[in-house]
Amino acid sequence: MQNKIPLIGIHHVAIICSNYAHSKQFYTEILGFEILREVYRKERDSYKLDLQFNGIYYLELFSFPETPARVSRPEACGLRHLAFEVSNLDETVAILRERGLECEEIRIDEFTQKRFTFTSDPDDLPIEFYER
CATH class of the missing domain: 3.10.180.10 (2,3-Dihydroxybiphenyl 1,2-Dioxygenase, domain 1)
Known part of the structure; x- marks a missing residue:
């Protein structure tokens, strides 16, 4: 490769959750992430929750009205x-x-x-x- 993309690092990970309140509680109360921003997007009937840890932005949690289940285990692609x-x-x-x-x-x-x-x-x- 002649030109490398000027990557600095990983910016964030986005997770779509099936139960927004439950996932919000898990990532904030159990794992200790702090809420940076929480937005309800009426046009999508969706929440977007930006989470940080030690002042660094790491995770986005999304909710959508109907989300298909994603295979996680056993070792699925993705x-x-x-x-x-x-x-x-x-x-x-x-x-x-x-x-x-x-x-x-x-x-x-x-x-x-x-x-x-x-x-x-x-x-x-x-x-x-x-x-x-």
Whole structure:
């Protein structure tokens, strides 16, 4: 390639949720994202929620009146999972379980030797927590 696209980084991840209130609660109250902006778009009967963490914009949550279910597991083509880096995986798992979430057993990445686990969001999107 002669010219490279001047990418800086990932700007955000957009998620369409089946139950807006439930997903909003999951990402804000359980995972701790802060609401940057929430807009109701009347013409689309749709909410758009912009979420940030530590002042950095990361996620958009969308609601639409009728959304088809997307296959998430077993390994379907498309977005595989959303991963968050954490400083203490044991503490993270304890907090998630305290908040009513099931977590897989902690595994070790065979290439980096780092520990990680998975849970799911309200629409069964796999959420990974990867220890720094």
